[in-house]
Amino acid sequence: MNLKRKFFIIPFFLSATISAQVPFSGVSGEFILDSKPPEVSVLIPNGGESYFHLDPLMVSWSAQDESFGSNPVSIELSMDGGITYDPVLSGIPNSGTVSIDVTNLLTEHARIRVLAADTFGIANEDASDGDFIISTDFSGISAPFILDSKYPAAIVLTPNGGESVSYSGPMLVTWNASDESFGDKPISIGISTEAGGSYTIAEDSLQNTGFALINAPGVQTEFGKVWVIGTDTFGLTTEDPSDGYFTFDNSFTNISGSFILDSKYPEIAVVSPNGGESFPFAELLPVHWDAFDESFGNGPVSVEISFDGGASYEVIAAALPDLDSALLITPETISDIALIRITVTDTFGLVSNDISDDYFSLIGFKLDLKAFLEGPFILNQMIPFMNIAGVIPPGQPYDIVPWLYHGPESVPAIPNNDVIDWVLLELRDTTDASLAKGITAIDTLAAFIMNDGHISGTNGASFPVFGKCI
Numbered sequence: 001m002n003l004k005r006k007f008f009i010i011p012f013f014l015s016a017t018i019s020a021q022v023p024f025s026g027v028s029g030e031f032i033l034d035s036k037p038p039e040v041s042v043l044i045p046n047g048g049e050s051y052f053h054l055d056p057l058m059v060s061w062s063a064q065d066e067s068f069g070s071n072p073v074s075i076e077l078s079m080d081g082g083i084t085y086d087p088v089l090s091g092i093p094n095s096g097t098v099s100i101d102v103t104n105l106l107t108e109h110a111r112i113r114v115l116a117a118d119t120f121g122i123a124n125e126d127a128s129d130g131d132f133i134i135s136t137d138f139s140g141i142s143a144p145f146i147l148d149s150k151y152p153a154a155i156v157l158t159p160n161g162g163e164s165v166s167y168s169g170p171m172l173v174t175w176n177a178s179d180e181s182f183g184d185k186p187i188s189i190g191i192s193t194e195a196g197g198s199y200t201i202a203e204d205s206l207q208n209t210g211f212a213l214i215n216a217p218g219v220q221t222e223f224g225k226v227w228v229i230g231t232d233t234f235g236l237t238t239e240d241p242s243d244g245y246f247t248f249d250n251s252f253t254n255i256s257g258s259f260i261l262d263s264k265y266p267e268i269a270v271v272s273p274n275g276g277e278s279f280p281f282a283e284l285l286p287v288h289w290d291a292f293d294e295s296f297g298n299g300p301v302s303v304e305i306s307f308d309g310g311a312s313y314e315v316i317a318a319a320l321p322d323l324d325s326a327l328l329i330t331p332e333t334i335s336d337i338a339l340i341r342i343t344v345t346d347t348f349g350l351v352s353n354d355i356s357d358d359y360f361s362l363i364g365f366k367l368d369l370k371a372f373l374e375g376p377f378i379l380n381q382m383i384p385f386m387n388i389a390g391v392i393p394p395g396q397p398y399d400i401v402p403w404l405y406h407g408p409e410s411v412p413a414i415p416n417n418d419v420i421d422w423v424l425l426e427l428r429d430t431t432d433a434s435l436a437k438g439i440t441a442i443d444t445l446a447a448f449i450m451n452d453g454h455i456s457g458t459n460g461a462s463f464p465v466f467g468k469c470i
Contacts, residue, residue, distance in 0.1 A: 044060040186206075409447075
């Protein structure tokens with residue numbers, strides 16, 4: 001939401017309870033004055049959208065005030081970029097979303113203004129940050145909008161009934177609250193001190209951390225309750241009180257029990273891969289990081305990888321100890337826009353993450369090869385004579401003259417009955433096939449040849465992988 005300058009002429013009021021005695025009427029009643037304007041925010045349309053003129057225009061907003069009546073909101077529409085506005089709806093409830101008929105209203109400079117007035121006549125307003133379009137162009141899909149009819153979930157955990165709490169000291173309040181549309185500071189805490197009494201807000205605009213230190217009300221009572229109030233960005237509110245009464249007393253002045261509050265987020269920085277590196281995609285990926293927090297547990301680190309430049313991530317390791325490095329198995333995927341995201345979580349649930357500064361590459365080749373050996377070939381396939389006889393060695397046999405290949409390929413047992421024998425593959429890099437001599441080899445590996453001619457990796461199923469070709 002762009003900043004807007006808004007000017008209000010607000011009369012000076014003293015908020016007070018006044019009693020006066022005059023000869024003809026006795027003691028006058030109590031009255032309350034309100035000088036706080038409502039909070040109003042236009043959510044949709046807020047600039048940049050395009051709408052078909054025969055579709056209803058959905059308007060969504062957030063409006064809050066402690067003194068709203070039943071129909072506090074009015075809506076106006078501008079066709080000239082906010083220079084002038086015309087009323088379209090008035091006296092509507094604070095439901096957060098309505099539809100407006102814009103049939104045959106065509107403009108490239110439409111804006112919405114929402115006005116809200118409380119029961120004391122104090123008003124506030126907000127308008128779309130930028131222009132939106134109402135046109136005859138129709139793509140078959142109406143303009144997007146978001147409706148939220150699901151109320152937040154909020155549950156008081158402590159104090160929840162039966163406890164003794166200092167009436168004059170700080171009080172620890174803990175809760176669970178969730179909503180898909182929470183903003184940065186959706187939580188308020190209320191306190192009541194009378195049986196069946198209503199609450200008074202003690203703290204508002206709190207982050208949804210699950211705990212907060214709240215000043216006790218300074219009143220000794222057996223009828224204490226706290227209320228946790230969660231409000232989402234659409235103005236939907238849920239509140240939950242303590243299940244039973246607890247006591248505000250003077251039996252102690254410090255916070256009861258031993259507990260630690262942590263409001264400092266962990267520090268984390270990806271060291272490598274951090275951009276510009278190249279790694280073989282089929283081998284272990286070395287990942288390094290720097291992390292610090294005073295409240296780390298045993299497994300605070302998780303690592304994710306993206307192969308599409310950060311559009312999506314998948315977890316490749318979780319609950320790692322903070323040892324600053326790990327060798328991780330990655331999916332067999334080739335990418336030149338790979339990123340690493342490392343997330344750390346402390347024992348209080350505070351989370352931080354960091355992402356590689358730039359792309360790195362996972363390179364290599366998967367090869368779909370087929371060959372036939374004349375010796376075992378009968379009719380239309382090769383017969384696994386050596387496999388049947390049990391004479392195929394479990395480790396690659398090319399570490400002798402003339403090959404002198406010392407690769408690590410080996411298996412505890414030949415993976416299946418279709419294996420014919422070991423084969424040795426070389427990847428040679430030249431400008432012409434006639435120049436592909438042994439000296440041009442850039443990678444070598446041993447693999448299995450199968451009875452249908454396919455050459456597979458040592459699992460007897462997947463393609464052989466050249467992954468060292470950097």
